[in-house]
Amino acid sequence: MAQKPKQKQRQWRAQRERQAIKAAALDLARVTPAGEELGAHLVRLTVPVIARLVTEGEPDMRCASCAFRLGTVPNGCPQTGMDAMKAVLEGVPFYCHLRHAPVPTLCHGWYAGRVALRGTRTLCPWPFSKEEA
Numbered sequence: 001m002a003q004k005p006k007q008k009q010r011q012w013r014a015q016r017e018r019q020a021i022k023a024a025a026l027d028l029a030r031v032t033p034a035g036e037e038l039g040a041h042l043v044r045l046t047v048p049v050i051a052r053l054v055t056e057g058e059p060d061m062r063c064a065s066c067a068f069r070l071g072t073v074p075n076g077c078p079q080t081g082m083d084a085m086k087a088v089l090e091g092v093p094f095y096c097h098l099r100h101a102p103v104p105t106l107c108h109g110w111y112a113g114r115v116a117l118r119g120t121r122t123l124c125p126w127p128f129s130k131e132e133a
Helices: 005-026 033-055 078-090 108-116
Strands: none
Touching: 033 078, 033 108, 078 108
């Protein structure tokens, strides 16, 4: 009996998340004390909003290795934290690094950050990391 498309999609996402977690575990060298401090501020900004959104019927769709989830490698990586903070403050879309097929999906932590700021935008003096190269 063939699997339903939604079940296949869920299994594919779960497998992709497991692979990302394994890859991130191998990349712990990116985590720094400054990155962890910045990541804690990202979480402090977004978790209360995510909790409120959940009570309003919006599920918490952050992936297992989200930059807006405390203790993940991306959450402790200064480069990712600076990019995530800049994207939230400037209102520039920040996409989930796991859920990008078949179309990119906005990061749910980024969305919560934008809700927390109520649509205000602030320009940051630093470039996105990809612009530095």
